[in-house]
Amino acid sequence: MKKENGNRELKQQVGQAAARLVKNGMICGIGTGSTIAFFIEALGRRIREEGLNVNGVPTSYQSRLLCREYEVPIIAAEDCSELDLAVDGADEVDEDLNAIKGGGAAHTREKIIAAMARELVLIIDESKLVPRLGSTFPVPIEVIPAAVKYVTNIVIGLGGDPLLRMGVNKDGPVVTDNGQFIVDVRFSEEVDLRQIDRQLHCIPGVVETGLFLDLASQVLIGTGSGITVKTTQSGKKPILLKPDIEN
Ligand code: 5RP
Numbered sequence: 001m002k003k004e005n006g007n008r009e010l011k012q013q014v015g016q017a018a019a020r021l022v023k024n025g026m027i028c029g030i031g032t033g034s035t036i037a038f039f040i041e042a043l044g045r046r047i048r049e050e051g052l053n054v055n056g057v058p059t060s061y062q063s064r065l066l067c068r069e070y071e072v073p074i075i076a077a078e079d080c081s082e083l084d085l086a087v088d089g090a091d092e093v094d095e096d097l098n099a100i101k102g103g104g105a106a107h108t109r110e111k112i113i114a115a116m117a118r119e120l121v122l123i124i125d126e127s128k129l130v131p132r133l134g135s136t137f138p139v140p141i142e143v144i145p146a147a148v149k150y151v152t153n154i155v156i157g158l159g160g161d162p163l164l165r166m167g168v169n170k171d172g173p174v175v176t177d178n179g180q181f182i183v184d185v186r187f188s189e190e191v192d193l194r195q196i197d198r199q200l201h202c203i204p205g206v207v208e209t210g211l212f213l214d215l216a217s218q219v220l221i222g223t224g225s226g227i228t229v230k231t232t233q234s235g236k237k238p239i240l241l242k243p244d245i246e247n
Contacts, residue, residue: 008034010125010222011089015039017220017227018087018123019046024053027080029113030067031088032060032106035123039087044070057083057116059109060177077112086117090212090219091137092130093122097219097232100133102140102210105165105176111208114215125222133193133211138163138184140210145181147205152183154203158196160185180207 015038022028022043030040040063046052048071056072057080058064067074088110090099099122101107114120130136139160143151152162165174165182173181187196197211221228 007125007127007222010224011035011123012038014123014125014220014222014227016042018121019043021087021121022046022052022054022085026084027055027057027075029077029083029086029088029117030056030058030063030072031086031101031110031113032058032063032104033089035089035125036063036087037066039123040066040072041070044072047072057113059088059113060104060106062104062106077109077116080116083113083117084119086113086120088114088120088122090122090124090128091210092133092135093124093128093216093219093221094130094133095230097122097216097230098133098214099212099216100137100139100210101212102142102182103137105140105142105174105182107140107210107212108142108176108178108180108208111212111215114212119218120212120216122216122219123222124219126224126228129221132189134187134189134191138186139193139196140165141183141185141200142176142178142180142207142209143183144205144207147203148181148183151203151205155183155185155200158199159191160187160196178207 018039019042055075057077091103092100155162162183162185167174200209219230
């Protein structure tokens, strides 16, 4: 569904720039996708050439294999409670640095590292910048297979147009690294995606959505004339706030 090889040079440019943000001693969450592949390669080079001491927390089999290939030491997410930094690609980013992710079906683990990290840096080429989330890309939802009909039916009731993602070079649906299905949902422009995200999280069988709202604090954008950096003060991160507990 996404164009893996689109804007290769721009993806490489931002991947390499993001690798320069990693500091000695950091534990760094590592996203998934073709842009992140360049980040991992560049990080491996820094480790080799500068003796940088870092550990990566990969979010997929893809990024795990690439870390091994480029000799980036890895630790498992389940052994960490907090990360210094997370770097990830995205499918769409709006001007407030909210994003849609999950084109590579890895958004559940990607959201976990985004939440665990003190800072989430997204790296994209300029084609991913949109005026409104959902204008070019559907919202991916990871769904437990037993709930797929139930969830798609409710999603239609919420005004969405759901489509079960099918495999390429594999018969049948895409099965994520977590063993679940992906339902890609198009919503009309009138829909408030923030509210939809809250509603989707209430449906039994929904594991996670690809809406990354108020998570990124910085976006590196590869353009034909260099890298543009956008930052936000509001990034980070309501989901980490401890709920008030009354007793
Ligand atoms: C994987 C993702 C990717 O980060 C997103 O699809 C961008 O990928 P690419 O860098 O290949 O364009 O969310 O689930």
